[in-house]
Amino acid sequence: MPHNMVRLMTSLETCDESIAKQLIKGKTNQDSDPSVREAYAIIEEIFQQFGLLNYIEHKWRNQKTNKPTDGPADQNFGKEIIRHYYNTEIRFIVHGTDSLKAGNLVWIIGASLPNGEKQSKGGKATSLCSNYLAILSQQNQPLTVLKRQLTINSTYELGYFNTLSCLWKRAYENRETSAILMHQNDSAAMALKNMLNRHHYIIILRELLVQKGIRIHLATREEWSNIMSRLAPPPTMTTTTTTHQDGLDVQACNRPDVQLRHSRNQQLRIVEKFKAQRTSGLVTKTMRDICPLAEKWTNIPLGQISNQIIIMMTGLVSNGNRALVNGEVESEAKGYPGCSCNRDADRDTTSSTIHRLIRCTESTSTTVLPKRDQGLEKARAVFMERDKSATKTEVLKALTRLAMSPRDH
Amino acid sequence: MCSDQDEDRDLRVTITEQLLLDTEEEDMTARLDKARKLLRHLSINRIVMNNLEWNTLFEAYLKSLLIHNFIPLLALDSRARGWAGKNIIHSMIYALGVTAIYAP
Numbered sequence: 010m011p012h013n014m015v016r017l018m019t020s021l022e023t024c025d026e027s028i029a030k031q032l033i034k035g036k037t038n039q040d041s042d043p044s045v046r047e048a049y050a051i052i053e054e055i056f057q058q059f060g061l062l063n064y065i066e067h068k069w070r071n072q073k074t075n076k077p078t079d080g081p082a083d084q085n086f087g088k089e090i091i092r093h094y095y096n097t098e099i100r101f102i103v104h105g106t107d108s109l110k111a112g113n114l115v116w117i118i119g120a121s122l123p124n125g126e127k128q129s130k131g132g133k134a135t136s137l138c139s140n141y142l143a144i145l146s147q148q149n150q151p152l153t154v155l156k157r158q159l160t161i162n163s164t165y166e167l168g169y170f171n172t173l174s175c176l177w178k179r180a181y182e183n184r185e186t187s188a189i190l191m192h193q194n195d196s197a198a199m200a201l202k203n204m205l206n207r208h209h210y211i212i213i214l215r216e217l218l219v220q221k222g223i224r225i226h227l228a229t230r231e232e233w234s235n236i237m238s239r240l241a242p243p244p245t246m247t248t249t250t251t252t253h254q255d256g257l258d259v260q261a262c263n264r265p266d267v268q269l270r271h272s273r274n275q276q277l278r279i280v281e282k283f284k285a286q287r288t289s290g291l292v293t294k295t296m297r298d299i300c301p302l303a304e305k306w307t308n309i310p311l312g313q314i315s316n317q318i319i320i321m322m323t324g325l326v327s328n329g330n331r332a333l334v335n336g337e338v339e340s341e342a343k344g345y346p347g348c349s350c351n352r353d354a355d356r357d358t359t360s361s362t363i364h365r366l367i368r369c370t371e372s373t374s375t376t377v378l379p380k381r382d383q384g385l386e387k388a389r390a391v392f393m394e395r396d397k398s399a400t401k402t403e404v405l406k407a408l409t410r411l412a413m414s415p416r417d418h
Numbered sequence: 419m420c421s422d423q424d425e426d427r428d429l430r431v432t433i434t435e436q437l438l439l440d441t442e443e444e445d446m447t448a449r450l451d452k453a454r455k456l457l458r459h460l461s462i463n464r465i466v467m468n469n470l471e472w473n474t475l476f477e478a479y480l481k482s483l484l485i486h487n488f489i490p491l492l493a494l495d496s497r498a499r500g501w502a503g504k505n506i507i508h509s510m511i512y513a514l515g516v517t518a519i520y521a522p
Contacts, residue, residue: 012507015516019473024485024492024503031489056493311514312467319516 014319017291020307022284030280032056037273040093040207095204095212099219103202104226106190109145114155114186115226117141117236118175119195138171141240142185151239155185163261165271172197174262176214180221190236193227201225210265294337295324295360299385299408300392313402321409326361331415336361362412377407439491439498446483450505453479457513476513480506 015021022030035041035049109115118140142156160175172195179189191198200211201218218225228236288303296306326336326347334346338359347361350369366384377399378384390396391404440446457479460466466475484502485492492499 012511015507015510015514019469019476019510021476021507021510024499024506027481027485028489028492028499031486032493035489052490052493308469310467311469311472312461312464314514314516316516 013291014322017288017303017306018309018311018314020288023287026280026284028056030277033273033276033280037269037276039209039269093207093209093212096216099216101201101204101215101219103198104224106226106228106232108224109188109190109226111145111147113145113188115143115145115188115190116179116186117143117190117240118179119172119191119197138168138175140175140179143240146239149239152236154240159259161259161261162265162267163263165267165274169196169200170265170267173200173210173214173265176201176218177264178260178262180214180217180223187221187223188226189223190226190228192233193229198225198227202227210267214265293322293324295362296322298360298363299388299404302393305392305394309401309405314405315409317409317413318405321362321405321412324360324362326365326412327415329415336412362408365411365414366408377403438495439488439501441498441501449483450480450509453483454509454512457509458515461513461515476506476510480509 032049032053036046036053038046119138138160140158140160141154144153144155146152160171160178162170162174164170176189176197193199200206200208201215206212285303288307289301292301292303292306300306320333324335324337325333328334328347336347338346338361347365348369363385366378366388367382378387387396387399388404388408391399391401457475460475466472484505488498488502492502
């Protein structure tokens with residue numbers, strides 16, 4: 010039992026989970042050599058005998074088959090060879106907003122949508138990348154918006170990849186302008202700026218933008234908020250297709266190719282879900298009466314956990330002979346462990362520790378928990394982090410005192 | 419750990435005992451004992467109180483020693499996986515000073 014308690018409170022992975030995660034990471038690591046990935050795949054084949062990996066594989070295949078079909082794949086894009094080092098002959102320079110003048114045509118990428126909320130697609134929250142084609146104006150004058158689009162990465166619907174897909178589309182399609190304006194803190198802009206970034210799709214995108222003669226202009230926070238306040242789409246604007254709830258055209262793009270990364274993150278998420286299910290099974294009946302959520306038990310400071318608290322959490326209580334007995338009520342016929350008082354009004358409680366807190370005839374007054382029902386309510390409130398008047402450790406110590414004090418009646 | 423290289427040792431040929439983890443190797447036992455003692459001292463002297471720090475220490479001293487160093491071998495050897503998992507949890511219990519008490 011202490012093993013399970015320590016495992017729960019430290020949220021320790023099992024050996025199998027750690028290995029499964031490492032194998033998934035090794036197999037799908039874009040930065041490693043293909044031969045290394047192949048070696049991991051061979052080891053994984055042997056490891057297939059193990060149940061968890063079969064479970065992941067099964068889940069992953071199901072997810073892939075159940076996945077709705079995305080937008081049409083862009084046939085123009087070929088498969089590039091994965092490179093981890095950029096071409097030193099190509100210089101990628103980012104510009105400020107100084108070089109942008111009134112009357113210039115610019116794509117504004119990553120602007121917040123008119124309602125200012127994250128958009129949802131298929132019931133799943135995903136931040137679509139909105140991009141505006143606008144004519145810059147004099148200061149304090151509203152910008153003239155010519156076109157407004159939403160872009161989504163058909164492989165991996167994350168804000169970061171949606172923005173990368175949008176940049177990719179801008180590089181290939183509709184050359185209305187060669188200027189792109191982004192916020193300087195945009196994650197995609199920061200990735201493009203970071204020359205140490207070795208992700209192949211960033212390297213390729215950076216070189217693509219240079220080859221196509223597209224300039225990236227980065228705006229500071231003040232400049233960006235100023236532009237956003239002036240960005241008002243004209244009421245007469247028309248869109249080609251209406252696939253979005255706002256009537257905007259959502260363009261799906263399958264580039265950059267992030268299939269490997271998507272596969273890796275999805276598989277790791279399955280392992281995490283498996284771990285969460287296993288961890289919730291470690292919560293004992295006594296703990297479940299206070300708080301059934303396993304994650305609330307994992308952030309208790311380990312340095313303040315004593316042996317007695319562990320004993321209490323496992324459900325043991327002290328009886329009249331000062332011996333430790335299992336305090337969980339299995340059936341009424343077997344009697345109630347720990348004490349012999351009437352529990353008719355307390356049939357829902359399966360733990361003797363909780364019974365001592367709320368119904369036991371002896372005093373339940375402790376330094377932290379009040380008497381009777383209020384005590385349980387307070388313990389629950391503290392663990393659900395609604396009540397800050399006591400810490401979780403103090404509540405556990407109070408419960409331990411109740412569980413360890415012998416009952417003689 | 420495995421003994422010296424052998425020309426038959428190849429994943430495509432066969433998995434021999436040489437690809438199994440030697441759980442009784444003196445060097446590894448000594449390193450594990452050292453790590454356990456260090457963690458126990460940190461616990462007794464109440465130097466580490468934060469859970470995040472504890473998890474980092476467990477990761478650095480126990481999991482890296484017993485799991486991350488031997489991923490391919492552990493993937494092949496179920497007995498070694500059980501051994502590594504048991505050793506980690508025992509080491510954590512020892513470090514935190516929790517006595518192994520079993521329910522009656």
